[in-house]
Amino acid sequence: xxxxxxxxxxxxxxxxxxxxxxxxxxxxxxxxxxxxxxxxxxxxxxxxxxxxxxxxxxxxxxxxxxxxxxxxxxxxxxxxxxxxxxxxxxxxxxxxxxxxxxxxxxxxxxxxxxxxxxxxxxxxxxxxxxxxxxxxxxxxxxxxxxxxxxxxxxxxxxxxxxxxxxxxxxxxxxxxxxxxxxxxxxxxxxxxxxxxxxxxxxxxxxxxxxxxxxxxxxxxxxxxxxxxxxxxxxxxxxxxxxxxxxxxxxxxxxxxxxxxxxxxxxxxxxxxxxxxxxxxxxxxxxxxxxxxxxxxxxxxxxxxxxxxxxxxxxxxxxxxxxxxxxxxxxxxxxxxxxxxxxxxxxxxxxxxxxxxxxxxxxxxxxxxxxxxxxxxxxxxxxxxxxxxxxxxxxxxxxxxxxxxxxxxxxxxxxxxxxxxxxxxxxxxxxxxxxxxxxxxxxxxxxxxxxxxxxxxxxxxxxxxxxxxxxxxxxxxxx
Amino acid sequence: xxxxxxxxxxxxxxxxxxxxxxxxxxxxxxxxxxxxxxxxxxxxxxxxxxxxxxxxxxxxxxxxxxxxxxxxxxxxxxxxxxxxxxxxxxxxxxxxxxxxxxxxxxxxxxxxxxxxxxxxxxxxxxxxxxxxxxxxxxxxxxxxxxxxxxxxxxxxxxxxxxxxxxxxxxxxxxxxxxxxxxxxxxxxxxxxxxxxxxxxxxxxxxxxxxxxxxxxxxxxxxxxxxxxxxxxxxxxxxxxxxxxxxxxxxxxxxxxxxxxxxxxxxxxxxxxxxxxxxxxxxxxxxxxxxxxxxxxxxxxxxxxxxxxxxxxxxxxxxxxxxxxxxxxxxxxxxxxxxxxxxxxxxxxxxxxxxxxxxxxxxxxxxxxxxxxxxxxxxxxxxxxxxxxxxxxxxxxxxxxxxxxxxxxxxxxxxxxxxxxxxxxxxxxxxxxxxxxxxxxxxxxxxxxxxxxxxxxxxxxxxxxxxxxxxxxxxxxxx
Numbered sequence: 001x002x003x004x005x006x007x008x009x010x011x012x013x014x015x016x017x018x019x020x021x022x023x024x025x026x027x028x029x030x031x032x033x034x035x036x037x038x039x040x041x042x043x044x045x046x047x048x049x050x051x052x053x054x055x056x057x058x059x060x061x062x063x064x065x066x067x068x069x070x071x072x073x074x075x076x077x078x079x080x081x082x083x084x085x086x087x088x089x090x091x092x093x094x095x096x097x098x099x100x101x102x103x104x105x106x107x108x109x110x111x112x113x114x115x116x117x118x119x120x121x122x123x124x125x126x127x128x129x130x131x132x133x134x135x136x137x138x139x140x141x142x143x144x145x146x147x148x149x150x151x152x153x154x155x156x157x158x159x160x161x162x163x164x165x166x167x168x169x170x171x172x173x174x175x176x177x178x179x180x181x182x183x184x185x186x187x188x189x190x191x192x193x194x195x196x197x198x199x200x201x202x203x204x205x206x207x208x209x210x211x212x213x214x215x216x217x218x219x220x221x222x223x224x225x226x227x228x229x230x231x232x233x234x235x236x237x238x239x240x241x242x243x244x245x246x247x248x249x250x251x252x253x254x255x256x257x258x259x260x261x262x263x264x265x266x267x268x269x270x271x272x273x274x275x276x277x278x279x280x281x282x283x284x285x286x287x288x289x290x291x292x293x294x295x296x297x298x299x300x301x302x303x304x305x306x307x308x309x310x311x312x313x314x315x316x317x318x319x320x321x322x323x324x325x326x327x328x329x330x331x332x333x334x335x336x337x338x339x340x341x342x343x344x345x346x347x348x349x350x351x352x353x354x355x356x357x358x359x360x361x362x363x364x365x366x367x368x369x370x371x372x373x374x375x376x377x378x379x380x381x382x383x384x385x386x387x388x389x390x391x392x393x394x395x396x397x398x399x400x401x402x403x404x405x406x407x408x409x410x411x412x413x414x415x416x417x418x419x420x421x422x423x424x425x426x427x428x429x430x431x432x433x434x435x436x437x438x439x440x441x442x443x444x445x446x447x448x449x450x451x452x453x454x455x456x457x458x459x460x461x462x463x464x465x466x467x468x469x470x471x472x473x474x475x476x477x478x
Numbered sequence: 479x480x481x482x483x484x485x486x487x488x489x490x491x492x493x494x495x496x497x498x499x500x501x502x503x504x505x506x507x508x509x510x511x512x513x514x515x516x517x518x519x520x521x522x523x524x525x526x527x528x529x530x531x532x533x534x535x536x537x538x539x540x541x542x543x544x545x546x547x548x549x550x551x552x553x554x555x556x557x558x559x560x561x562x563x564x565x566x567x568x569x570x571x572x573x574x575x576x577x578x579x580x581x582x583x584x585x586x587x588x589x590x591x592x593x594x595x596x597x598x599x600x601x602x603x604x605x606x607x608x609x610x611x612x613x614x615x616x617x618x619x620x621x622x623x624x625x626x627x628x629x630x631x632x633x634x635x636x637x638x639x640x641x642x643x644x645x646x647x648x649x650x651x652x653x654x655x656x657x658x659x660x661x662x663x664x665x666x667x668x669x670x671x672x673x674x675x676x677x678x679x680x681x682x683x684x685x686x687x688x689x690x691x692x693x694x695x696x697x698x699x700x701x702x703x704x705x706x707x708x709x710x711x712x713x714x715x716x717x718x719x720x721x722x723x724x725x726x727x728x729x730x731x732x733x734x735x736x737x738x739x740x741x742x743x744x745x746x747x748x749x750x751x752x753x754x755x756x757x758x759x760x761x762x763x764x765x766x767x768x769x770x771x772x773x774x775x776x777x778x779x780x781x782x783x784x785x786x787x788x789x790x791x792x793x794x795x796x797x798x799x800x801x802x803x804x805x806x807x808x809x810x811x812x813x814x815x816x817x818x819x820x821x822x823x824x825x826x827x828x829x830x831x832x833x834x835x836x837x838x839x840x841x842x843x844x845x846x847x848x849x850x851x852x853x854x855x856x857x858x859x860x861x862x863x864x865x866x867x868x869x870x871x872x873x874x875x876x877x878x879x880x881x882x883x884x885x886x887x888x889x890x891x892x893x894x895x896x897x898x899x900x901x902x903x904x905x906x907x908x909x910x911x912x913x914x915x916x917x918x919x920x921x922x923x924x925x926x927x928x929x930x931x932x933x934x935x936x937x938x939x940x941x942x943x944x945x946x947x948x949x950x951x952x953x954x955x956x
Binding site: 033035037040041043048049052069071072074076080092093094095096097099100119126132142149159330 | 511513514515518519520521522523526527529530546547548549550551552553554555558570571572573574575576577578579580581587588590597600601604605610616620621623625626627637639806808
């Protein structure tokens, strides 16, 4: 049996061609499909349920700290997008424009939002009067468009779904605190629910968001050693509130411009889950966000006794877990095993006549492929197994990341390590953009972030040899 | 005191100018605001929470019957929208077009979806192989654009939020059943949660959805006697599946085109809530979808004892109810009463030192303005009061609708009644579109629906005097 055919025929081997393996999973597991609109995907029900689960986790945490949801217009007048110079320079090249509507040419072109800082600030300027009105803590779950040249499902799609939070505050301190509080929420949700370890840090000048004063990020490492920016949180100071005239009467009855933040996570997290956990059998989903946590497969579709028992197990589990029985009669049990493994379901319950005789069921873990029996009266222990899978998936990922992390002190070493191993490269940096650009040219790696957890590797910049300012994590990226 | 100033200064009297009253409430209760994008609104947090509550109600019911959520592209290639003749004729005049993107003119214009039948059918054609794959029961919660000339917040906005379900089935029977099952769900949610009585029926040929074989509707009547189409469900037969080649191998191994439905409800329901229940004090929200069900107002902000007791009450209620304390110290208790009445909160709890002494709290109902005391140990009876309010709001609306419904047998009577009373007009119809158009020209009323609950008013058509086919409900509309 060839390496390629070992598990599911249609999936490319992960070690042979990671990009093709990724696309195979997206399509075969029915997470998404290419649409008639070039560069835009359809998120299919199985993929969308993952997004709903991620969304619920994030939304719940945001609501706890008082963030409120809103809905702002999809279309932004071109003149509004142009009000903040750096911002428009960053986004204008990727914007899609509505020029005709209702059978007429429009007097002013309308941009489909690539992000909504401008239109939020414009409304905030209208609503804000006094320090008593502050803070505004608003968020929206919506679609945005960025006209990318090369697209990949979930990772880089011309349209994607995300949440974008936009807040304004009375003081710089409060705004800065909120920026970091959100970053913590992103890190917690991604680590605890998506089982993806993250590194928290600050972006360099080159990598920060167009128009922001500071950008913070949570970075994840994929199985192939490339990094994925998994969520960002920006502090703007008064960069937008000044041109948009977002001011308030402060406690001293003076006019003051508000202090702003924005932050977002998107459906690219689904891409992150695929590439963090998947293997040659397909997708591997963390229990906390898996649309189906437990799949029940009857070994014999012809035995009423087996079908009834499966239904009984389903009834016992379905209040607490997301569970499904596979009753398709056109497929063999073996086909179903492969199929649900490919779709990443964390636990498979197999049930045959022998299991019924022994008053037990057979459990197979997707993460370790361990197969064992559980007595019928211990059925609810399955919750503990799901927790173990969740933890194991996180730890496996963390271990992998550690193996894929190198510490270097010279550019030669940098190049060697990243060519051999991809992964995160830890290296000292002088703080100069020229060195950052040079590193990128030579190694293909961008700075991921200046991590909060600093280590002193050496005294000098890995590139220019001058005095180092901080340790930076570098990597090739998605 | 003038009539206009009786309650909240800023709100136009409902009897003087209903349209202005409506806009006042939308703005003053901070449900929505006009945006920089003409014809598009911002849904503010208070309005958006109502939408989230409506959404949860509908989404839950849809999931129970097996509907799955998806996300389809916002942009639809022009050629795709043009594939079904009647459909494109209906929607082309209202479409917004993207003609430039990423700094370039596009080879083919892209329509912002006014509705998504075409792109769903195009994907279904790709996915569907065998009868075993059916049904596809997909839905999406998303934004759509229709370039209306005259816009009104929630009721007719160029962009609005909605859910659109698109299903295909193996048989006509199954598709027709689903069409009506969905209509029942809409009716139940709108009546039970939004406290708006509806009439279920079928649209006439003139009023049906572009491209549909049959359109079913739930119609509601607003306070001013105009009707609002609150949700529609369409049966398409094979009208789209043929041009889009959505076929499958049936149980006899023959090719067959699938049978299609689509159905939707939108943020216009928020407009319906405002106009069904509101009064001169402002918004009046049904408890089941109110963002805040109970507002606690301390009578004295200076007494720590009062504030503490309010907090205690809050803690006891907040697990079961959506409750808030108003601790703003820049406003008087009286101001707060008016403010929360204007925002439609179903129950107000007033708490002062005397209440504490008597171990009680003061309750004021928004629907009846009844004011009464509740002993502290009976606090959880507040759940029953919320239920009573919910029921009373529905019944009040139903009574109002009955008063506003007239039965007529001649066109003169029709004209007289609708000019005097607006409202629903019940009249017999021959089934001919010419009569329908004539009635519209003369009275300004369109057919709302051919209701499922038929009454035989007379034997002849109210317009032409020929043999009547069915009773139709007519009305001027939003």
